[in-house]
Amino acid sequence: MSQQTRFLLNESDIPRYWYNAVADSPVAPAPVLNPQTKEPVTPEFLSALFPMELIMQEVSSDRFIEIPEEVREIYKLYRPTPLMRATRLEKALGTPAHIYYKYEGASPSGSHKLNTAVPQAFYNKREGTKALTTETGAGQWGTALAISCSFFDMPLEVYMVKVSFNQKPYRRFLMEAYNAQVFASPTNLTHSGRSILAQDPDSPGSLGIAISEAVEVAALSNGQKKYSLGSVLNHVLTHQSVIGEEALKQMDMAGEYPDVVIGCVGGGSNFAGIAYPFLRENLRNGQRTRLLAVEPNATPSLTRGVYDFDYGDTAKMAPIVKMHTLGSDFIPAPIHAGGLRYHGMAPSLCSFYDQGLIEAVAVPQLATFEAGLLFAKTEGILPAPESSHAIRAAIDEALQAKENGEKRVILFNLSGHGNFDLSSYNAYLNGELVNYEFPEHQIQGIRDRLPMAQQAQVA
Amino acid sequence: MSQQTRFLLNESDIPRYWYNAVADSPVAPAPVLNPQTKEPVTPEFLSALFPMELIMQEVSSDRFIEIPEEVREIYKLYRPTPLMRATRLEKALGTPAHIYYKYEGASPSGSHKLNTAVPQAFYNKREGTKALTTETGAGQWGTALAISCSFFDMPLEVYMVKVSFNQKPYRRFLMEAYNAQVFASPTNLTHSGRSILAQDPDSPGSLGIAISEAVEVAALSNGQKKYSLGSVLNHVLTHQSVIGEEALKQMDMAGEYPDVVIGCVGGGSNFAGIAYPFLRENLRNGQRTRLLAVEPNATPSLTRGVYDFDYGDTAKMAPIVKMHTLGSDFIPAPIHAGGLRYHGMAPSLCSFYDQGLIEAVAVPQLATFEAGLLFAKTEGILPAPESSHAIRAAIDEALQAKENGEKRVILFNLSGHGNFDLSSYNAYLNGELVNYEFPEHQIQGIRDRLPMAQQAQVA
Numbered sequence: 001m002s003q004q005t006r007f008l009l010n011e012s013d014i015p016r017y018w019y020n021a022v023a024d025s026p027v028a029p030a031p032v033l034n035p036q037t038k039e040p041v042t043p044e045f046l047s048a049l050f051p052m053e054l055i056m057q058e059v060s061s062d063r064f065i066e067i068p069e070e071v072r073e074i075y076k077l078y079r080p081t082p083l084m085r086a087t088r089l090e091k092a093l094g095t096p097a098h099i100y101y102k103y104e105g106a107s108p109s110g111s112h113k114l115n116t117a118v119p120q121a122f123y124n125k126r127e128g129t130k131a132l133t134t135e136t137g138a139g140q141w142g143t144a145l146a147i148s149c150s151f152f153d154m155p156l157e158v159y160m161v162k163v164s165f166n167q168k169p170y171r172r173f174l175m176e177a178y179n180a181q182v183f184a185s186p187t188n189l190t191h192s193g194r195s196i197l198a199q200d201p202d203s204p205g206s207l208g209i210a211i212s213e214a215v216e217v218a219a220l221s222n223g224q225k226k227y228s229l230g231s232v233l234n235h236v237l238t239h240q241s242v243i244g245e246e247a248l249k250q251m252d253m254a255g256e257y258p259d260v261v262i263g264c265v266g267g268g269s270n271f272a273g274i275a276y277p278f279l280r281e282n283l284r285n286g287q288r289t290r291l292l293a294v295e296p297n298a299t300p301s302l303t304r305g306v307y308d309f310d311y312g313d314t315a316k317m318a319p320i321v322k323m324h325t326l327g328s329d330f331i332p333a334p335i336h337a338g339g340l341r342y343h344g345m346a347p348s349l350c351s352f353y354d355q356g357l358i359e360a361v362a363v364p365q366l367a368t369f370e371a372g373l374l375f376a377k378t379e380g381i382l383p384a385p386e387s388s389h390a391i392r393a394a395i396d397e398a399l400q401a402k403e404n405g406e407k408r409v410i411l412f413n414l415s416g417h418g419n420f421d422l423s424s425y426n427a428y429l430n431g432e433l434v435n436y437e438f439p440e441h442q443i444q445g446i447r448d449r450l451p452m453a454q455q456a457q458v459a
Numbered sequence: 460m461s462q463q464t465r466f467l468l469n470e471s472d473i474p475r476y477w478y479n480a481v482a483d484s485p486v487a488p489a490p491v492l493n494p495q496t497k498e499p500v501t502p503e504f505l506s507a508l509f510p511m512e513l514i515m516q517e518v519s520s521d522r523f524i525e526i527p528e529e530v531r532e533i534y535k536l537y538r539p540t541p542l543m544r545a546t547r548l549e550k551a552l553g554t555p556a557h558i559y560y561k562y563e564g565a566s567p568s569g570s571h572k573l574n575t576a577v578p579q580a581f582y583n584k585r586e587g588t589k590a591l592t593t594e595t596g597a598g599q600w601g602t603a604l605a606i607s608c609s610f611f612d613m614p615l616e617v618y619m620v621k622v623s624f625n626q627k628p629y630r631r632f633l634m635e636a637y638n639a640q641v642f643a644s645p646t647n648l649t650h651s652g653r654s655i656l657a658q659d660p661d662s663p664g665s666l667g668i669a670i671s672e673a674v675e676v677a678a679l680s681n682g683q684k685k686y687s688l689g690s691v692l693n694h695v696l697t698h699q700s701v702i703g704e705e706a707l708k709q710m711d712m713a714g715e716y717p718d719v720v721i722g723c724v725g726g727g728s729n730f731a732g733i734a735y736p737f738l739r740e741n742l743r744n745g746q747r748t749r750l751l752a753v754e755p756n757a758t759p760s761l762t763r764g765v766y767d768f769d770y771g772d773t774a775k776m777a778p779i780v781k782m783h784t785l786g787s788d789f790i791p792a793p794i795h796a797g798g799l800r801y802h803g804m805a806p807s808l809c810s811f812y813d814q815g816l817i818e819a820v821a822v823p824q825l826a827t828f829e830a831g832l833l834f835a836k837t838e839g840i841l842p843a844p845e846s847s848h849a850i851r852a853a854i855d856e857a858l859q860a861k862e863n864g865e866k867r868v869i870l871f872n873l874s875g876h877g878n879f880d881l882s883s884y885n886a887y888l889n890g891e892l893v894n895y896e897f898p899e900h901q902i903q904g905i906r907d908r909l910p911m912a913q914q915a916q917v918a
Contacts, residue, residue: 005535008467076464077543077839084536088610106565108839110878150836151547170629173881176888177832177841373636377609380536380567382636419569419878422632429635 003087007250009080014072017064019241021276022234022348024063024283027355029234029347030322032058035311038451041319048219049227051127054120057235065238071119074151078107078114079242083250088378090398097401097408098256099394102247102274104415105381111416112270113144113230116239120228121148130224131155133217135185135210137164138338139171140384140416141230146180157225159185159213162205164338171420185210192216192315207342208328212315219317231267232312232321232346240273243413248277251411260290260397262412264389265302265360266339268293268346274413279357291358293349294393296368298333298436301326301345302353302360304443309452310344320451323350327446333436335365336424337385361393364435368392369428372418384416385424462546466709468539473531476523478700480735481693481807483522483742486814488693488806489781491517494770497910500778507678508686510586513579516694524697530578533610537566537573538701542709547837549857556860556867557715558853561706561733563874564840570875571729572603572689575698579687580607589683590614592676594644594669596623597797598630599843599875600689605639616684618644618672621664623797630879644669651675651774666801667787671774678776690726691771691780691805699732702872707736710870719749719856721871723848724761724819725798727752727805733872738816750817752808753852755827757792757895760785760804761812761819763902768911769803779910782809786905792895794824795883796844820852823894827851828887831877843875844883 022029031040046055057065067075086099104112124132132154136142142158149156158180165172165184172182185205186193192212196203203209211229218227229236244261251257261278263271271293281287295302301324311328312318325344332341352358372388374395375381383391394412401408418425427433447453481488490499505514516524526534545558563571583591591613595601601617608615617639624631624643631641644664645652651671655662662668670688677686688695703720710716720737722730730752740746754761760783769784771777784803791800811817831847833854834840842850853871860867877884886892906912 004470005532006470008469010467011463011465073464074839108835108841147835147839151839169885170878170881173885173888174841174878177835177881177884179836376567376606376636377638380533380573380606380610382567382633419629419633422629422636425636426628426632429632 007083033320095398095402097398105417109144111140117144117148125152133214146175146178150178156180159210208314211313231269237272243273244277258411268349270415297362300362382418466542492779554857554861556857564876568603570599576603576607584611592673605634605637609637615639618669667773670772690728696731702732703736717870727808729874756821759821841877
């Protein structure tokens with residue numbers, strides 16, 4: 001009997017609702033604060049950056065949010081995505097575990113990012129936004145938003161971290177093919193960019209700086225341009241829930257239910273996308289699936305950061321949120337999983353982690369490349385280095401199951417392919433990559449540097 | 460009512476048989492000739508290059524050839540591939556035509572080439588081959604064979620056209636990630652390579668030269684190594700028939716039948732893959748679908764070449780076949796659709812063209828990039844420059860239908876994505892690409908230079 005490998009759904013199975021996990025949180029979400037006043041943000045403040053519909057989704061306590069028909073029409077280009085059983089990987093590991101993965105990399109943008117890029121472009125278009133601004137690191141997010149903007153005939157400015165801009169010209173060319181304008185950040189087009197360049201003309205840039213630039217351009221545009229973010233915020237995580245909703249149905253087709261669900265985390269959106277619908281089943285329907293977030297040990301915000309209010313960006317222009325953070329001035333080591341090099345983490349995910357509802361583990365760089373290549377050689381797909389963090393953890397779970405002689409059903413999110421990461425793979429194969437120890441000293445005294453430190457001492 | 464966009468089949472719909480169109484040809488195939496003796500090849504000659512099962516398939520007159528279960532197991536990683544209705548492209552063109560495309564680019568290798576790479580690696584492994592050799596131009600074929608060889612734990616040597624080796628390092632890194640050894644051809648490892656380098660130490664290489672090198676290494680290995688070819692030969696085209704067999708079922712799901720089926724042609728395999736099953740329906744079941752092969756006007760072997768016996772490679776080591784050819788010494792212009800830069804064409808396809816059973820058109824480079832970008836901006840997927848030749852013709856058919864005010868059902872093969880072709884897109888967007896006129900003088904007197912010219916004069 002041959003084993004079924006791919007579990008495919010029909011167009012009619014594309015979810016009609018996004019799932020907003022905050023609605024099921026036992027703990028109410030912390031307020032989002034204005035970076036200037038440090039008071040809870042007003043809709044006016046947010047509306048300089050986001051269209052009203054996304055602001056409403058950001059603060060919504062509704063469990064389900066209806067997906068507009070126009071968005072579902074575009075989802076049809078690549079959704080539902082396949083759920084795969086990794087039988088060849090299982091065999092290579094000699095494990096009794098069953099390993100499943102949800103593959104988001106066959107979308108036109110090559111990753112899960114399109115799931116939120118499409119509705120963000122759609123709502124902005126509907127509300128009359130004239131252009132969008134955003135940042136991108138490795139380029140997965142910028143590519144997804146560029147494609148979505150081309151669908152809705154919406155101009156897009158992308159502030160791309162300079163080191164990636166130079167190292168990944170093909171990512172830039174790809175965004176330009178969809179008509180996006182791409183700038184190497186820090187630029188001299190913004191106050192934030194110029195102030196960084198004044199201190200360090202050779203600054204390689206960072207996600208934190210690029211966010212500052214994109215936010216500034218939108219904030220100073222008199223409502224003509226809005227800003228679009230690819231992770232961290234709650235509406236972004238909500239949009240990604242289509243991944244987990246489909247996976248629930250597909251695991252049912254496979255006749256199994258996962259013991260553990262795994263995703264990599266940078267800002268948290270692909271992990272939340274696959275895990276939150278399973279979290280709901282834990283909270284509401286008595287399931288006991290472990291939910292495991294995997295971060296690089298070079299930017300271990302969940303496992304090593306502090307849980308407190310912090311800025312989302314370097315120039316302190318983005319809202320202050322309560323999250324596990326390494327500090328908005330944290331400079332991540334140059335790991336090749338560029339999408340995970342962020343100092344903070346989605347507030348909802350941090351709250352669930354703080355409540356003990358999800359687990360986290362940090363893994364070193366070399367072990368993720370080893371896992372990614374084993375996956376490529378057995379399952380065929382070369383994964384993005386970000387996704388290889390999830391693969392590493394899935395393999396470790398499968399090996400543990402082997403050691404224990406126990407069946408374990410593992411599901412992970414293969415959030416993207418590695419077609420634009422080949423210089424990284426080449427460096428790994430040439431022995432040029434290293435592991436990074438977490439720079440302990442960088443977070444010493446961090447609490448005193450947090451935006452609410454003074455207030456906390458007063459209170 | 461929302462229009463259905465994707466037509467998906469289940470694993471059980473993966474074809475169980477390949478279709479060998481030669482069995483239905485009204486004209487018997489011309490013999491394949493030994494390049495030294497110019498007599499019909501013997502099994503001994505071929506067995507230095509290919510495993511016996513593939514030789515049997517090459518000369519088979521069976522209509523259907525059973526797909527081994529081990530091959531179908533790997534097909535399950537990405538097959539059946541989706542059939543898509545390009546509604547957003549239709550709208551952009553304002554055409555009453557219905558445009559469908561079969562998308563082969565979501566396979567782990569990013570193109571249709573895996574369909575034949577998997578069985579070629581499988582049969583070689585089963586017959587005890589110790590290593591495979593092959594050539595690659597743009598890298599789609601080399602990547603597919605590298606992945607397939609990693610599945611079957613088979614070493615692979617890839618002779619990659621030097622200009623591509625230098626211009627497309629990421630393609631090389633990708634093959635190396637799957638453990639293939641990649642050499643810049645011409646190398647100094649072979650007689651063929653050394654003789655080219657002796658004439659021109661800076662030779663950029665060509666597919667014809669790379670084939671000579673790969674063939675030579677296999678031929679001189681005392682049966683240890685065999686050679687693997689990604690197009691042209693009949694067994695390769697037969698393997699690709701899974702594309703068209705699935706598309707027949709999927710068009711049925713869509714409730715339509717194509718008026719025209721379109722594919723780009725270099726060696727002919729992706730076009731044959733989608734078109735031959737529809738040719739069978741024309742020949743045996745009274746359908747009248749037009750089958751349209753699209754070639755670059757820089758290498759117009761079907762529309763401008765001569766139909767006669769010619770060598771498959773530059774060093775005249777590969778078998779002589781009857782085909783439409785520009786001459787084995789033809790040097791194609793440096794168009795960016797590297798996979799189409801070949802002087803000849805699959806013999807079976809040439810025979811069908813000669814019989815008037817298929818049509819051909821040649822298109823200029825700039826029009827294909829324009830078409831590819833329009834496709835990307837409407838349908839999301841950035842196509843390979845090779846596939847953009849099919850898109851160009853599909854758009855032209857749709858525009859003609861618009862002009863005539865007629866409904867026309869168009870199906871084309873989107874054989875691969877363009878993730879490794881971004882320097883080409885960037886060059887196009889910067890206005891650096893040009894059209895090439897066909898170098899008429901290169902084929903003047905070609906008949907006198909063909910291998911059988913002397914024999915023909917004698918006869």
